[in-house]
Structures are given as C-alpha cells and as structure tokens.
Amino acid sequence: MLCNGSLEMCLFFFVAWVLYASQVAAVLDIKVPDGALVAQYGKDVVLNCSFSASSAVNISDLSIIWQLADTKKIVHRFVLGQDDLGSQSESFVGRTQLFPGRMSTGDVSLLLQNVQIEDEGVFTCFASYEDYGSASLQLLVGASYSKPHIMAKPASNLRPGDEVTMTCLSHGGYPEAVVLWLDGRGNNLTTLSSTSQVANEKGLFMVHSVLRVSVEANSSYTCRVKNEALGEETHSSFNITGPQVTFPPVALWVTISLAVCLVGLLIALAYVCRKKIAESCKEGPPAAEEAQEVEEDETKTAMKPLNS
Numbered sequence: 001m002l003c004n005g006s007l008e009m010c011l012f013f014f015v016a017w018v019l020y021a022s023q024v025a026a027v028l029d030i031k032v033p034d035g036a037l038v039a040q041y042g043k044d045v046v047l048n049c050s051f052s053a054s055s056a057v058n059i060s061d062l063s064i065i066w067q068l069a070d071t072k073k074i075v076h077r078f079v080l081g082q083d084d085l086g087s088q089s090e091s092f093v094g095r096t097q098l099f100p101g102r103m104s105t106g107d108v109s110l111l112l113q114n115v116q117i118e119d120e121g122v123f124t125c126f127a128s129y130e131d132y133g134s135a136s137l138q139l140l141v142g143a144s145y146s147k148p149h150i151m152a153k154p155a156s157n158l159r160p161g162d163e164v165t166m167t168c169l170s171h172g173g174y175p176e177a178v179v180l181w182l183d184g185r186g187n188n189l190t191t192l193s194s195t196s197q198v199a200n201e202k203g204l205f206m207v208h209s210v211l212r213v214s215v216e217a218n219s220s221y222t223c224r225v226k227n228e229a230l231g232e233e234t235h236s237s238f239n240i241t242g243p244q245v246t247f248p249p250v251a252l253w254v255t256i257s258l259a260v261c262l263v264g265l266l267i268a269l270a271y272v273c274r275k276k277i278a279e280s281c282k283e284g285p286p287a288a289e290e291a292q293e294v295e296e297d298e299t300k301t302a303m304k305p306l307n308s
C-alpha cells in the first residue's frame with residue numbers, strides 16, 4: 001500500500017489524489033454567478049448554473065443534482081431526462097423547478113420559489129453529461145424592514161429639558177438591521193440608545209430600540225433602520241414642535257407678570273370705585289338732614305299756634 005508510512009504521508013497522498021481526481025473528472029466546465037446572490041424573502045429566485053455544450057444536449061443523457069453544500073440535503077434531482085424528487089429535502093418540496101426548455105443549451109439553472117430565511121446558504125450544482133462537474137454559489141436572503149414606529153413617553157406637555165424615552169419599533173426584516181438615531185441637526189445620538197433584535201419563528205427580526213434624551217424645543221428625533229444586505233433604509237421622525245413644548249420659561253414669566261399687573265389694576269380700580277361710591281353716599285345724607293330740619297321747622301311752626 002501507498003499508505004503504510006506516517007499519517008502525514010497518508011494525508012499527502014490523499015490530498016494529491018483529490019487534486020488529481022478533481023482535475024481529471026471535472027471536465028464539464030460548470031458556470032455559476034460570481035459573488036453571492038441576494039434573494040428577497042417570499043419572492044422567487046433563479047440559481048443560475050450552466051455548462052458549455054459543443055452541440056445540442058440530449059436531455060435523456062443529462063443528470064442534474066442541486067444540493068446544499070453543508071448538509072448535503074437534496075434540493076432538486078433530475079436523472080437521465082426526468083425529475084427524481086423522491087429524495088428531495090422536505091423544506092424544498094413544491095418550491096423548485098428546472099427549465100427543460102433551456103437544458104439543450106447546457107442551462108441547468110434552478111428556480112427556487114417563495115424564498116425562506118433558512119434557504120440562505122451555499123448551493124452546489126452538479127451536472128453529468130458525458131462527463132460531470134460541479135460549482136457552488138452562495139444564496140443570501142433579505143427581507144425589508146417595516147417603516148419604524150416611534151413612541152415617546154411622556155408624549156405631551158413636554159418642556160425643554162424634559163427627559164423623554166423614545167421607542168422605535170420595526171419588524172419583518174432580515175438580516176439584523178443597523179439602527180441609528182439622529183436629531184434634527186444631524187447629530188448622531190446612537191450611543192445614547194440601546195437596541196435589541198429578536199427573530200420570530202420565520203427568522204424575521206423585530207427591532208426594538210430605546211433612546212433617552214432631554215428634549216429641546218422644535219427638535220426632531222429620527223430612527224433609521226438599515227438593511228445593509230438589501231441596501232435599503234427606512235426611517236421615521238418624532239417631532240417636537242413649538243406648541244407641543246408648552247410655556248417655555250420666558251413666556252411663562254411674561255404671562256405671570258401680565259396676570260399680576262391685571263389683578264393689580266383690577267384691585268386699584270375696585271378701590272377707586274368704592275371710594276367714589278362712598279363719596280356719593282356722603283353727599284346723600286346732608287340733603288336728608290336738611291329735609292329733616294325743614295320737617296322739624298314745620299313741626300315747630302305747626303306747634304307754634306298751640307304754644308301761643
């Protein structure tokens with residue numbers, strides 16, 4: 001045997017054999033797209049794979065296997081001109097299709113429908129036609145995040161300097177989002193926030209980010225949720241406008257002073273009025289006294305004859 005020496009020797013021969021075998025056997029030059037393929041969650045994607053055929057391919061002589069690189073699960077199998085789906089992995093049942101119309105040109109691409117998060121991974125395309133060969137491609141999955149919803153606590157009667165907790169919620173995305181908080185002037189407030197992302201049973205993330213700030217008048221707080229895999233961004237702002245920030249201190253003092261002035265004025269007015277009323281009352285009694293005197297005089301006069 002070649003391999004009765006050391007373990008290293010064995011390993012060396014094994015590696016050499018693999019390299020040799022792959023060069024000899026892989027004469028079917030299989031082409032797949034360069035770089036990772038990004039598919040939208042829930043949509044369909046075509047995993048391109050082809051070999052160059054010198055003449056029209058006789059499909060009866062063609063076999064294709066699409067397989068997951070790590071688990072070796074069968075995604076789709078086509079043997080000598082016919083689908084052979086007995087060994088297909090359960091998670092792909094009813095979601096895969098080859099393109100028989102294109103096979104005669106060596107196109108063995110796979111249509112994968114209703115892409116799921118767990119489809120993410122490396123797919124290997126094997127083709128056998130006279131010779132055989134294989135190539136692998138990476139599938140990434142992206143799902144769009146919903147427009148964030150911002151809740152503030154407390155939400156009303158805010159005064160400048162009040163501590164406010166803002167919560168930004170966005171859901172249904174994949175992969176994990178990059179969350180940023182900015183104020184109206186573009187300042188980065190992200191370090192003041194804390195973000196958690198939890199996946200649901202479908203693998204889609206729910207973003208929950210909390211920002212604590214002391215608010216300023218006429219300010220706005222924006223929560224940005226970025227999906228870098230899809231090159232997407234969605235955002236919402238919470239605006240704190242003039243009327244919402246009630247009574248800035250200056251206005252409050254102006255209002256109080258005005259109120260004090262008004263009350264003072266009213267008191268003064270009331271005093272003056274009372275005095276005036278009192279004066280007019282004093283003018284009344286003298287007339288009455290005169291009348292009484294006249295009456296008394298008359299009585300006296302009336303009594304005079306009796307006296308005399």
Ligand SMILES: *[C@@H]1O[C@H](CO)[C@@H](O)[C@H](O)[C@H]1NC(C)=O
Pocket residue numbers: 033046048
């Ligand atoms: C896949 O193949 C189709 C048809 O040949 C082509 O239109 C498309 O651009 C290819 N896609 C990629 C990602 O290479």
Ligand SMILES: *[C@@H]1O[C@H](CO)[C@@H](O)[C@H](O)[C@H]1NC(C)=O
Pocket residue numbers: 058059060061
């Ligand atoms: C295709 O191959 C099958 C089986 O090898 C053979 O019977 C058939 O005649 C071939 N068809 C053509 C068009 O060459």
Ligand SMILES: *[C@@H]1O[C@H](CO)[C@@H](O)[C@H](O)[C@H]1NC(C)=O
Pocket residue numbers: 180188189190191
């Ligand atoms: C904001 O700050 C965060 C963390 O401090 C950083 O990762 C991010 O790149 C910054 N973004 C911008 C737009 O300045």
Ligand SMILES: *[C@@H]1O[C@H](CO)[C@@H](O)[C@H](O)[C@H]1NC(C)=O
Pocket residue numbers: 220237238239
């Ligand atoms: C906040 O203001 C921005 C720009 O001024 C505007 O685009 C956004 O719709 C406002 N948001 C709310 C909730 O009013």
Ligand SMILES: *[C@@H]1O[C@H](CO)[C@@H](O)[C@H](O)[C@H]1NC(C)=O
Pocket residue numbers: 217218241242
């Ligand atoms: C806030 O905005 C309102 C209306 O745009 C403006 O009248 C007010 O002066 C602003 N207040 C501050 C403190 O900037």
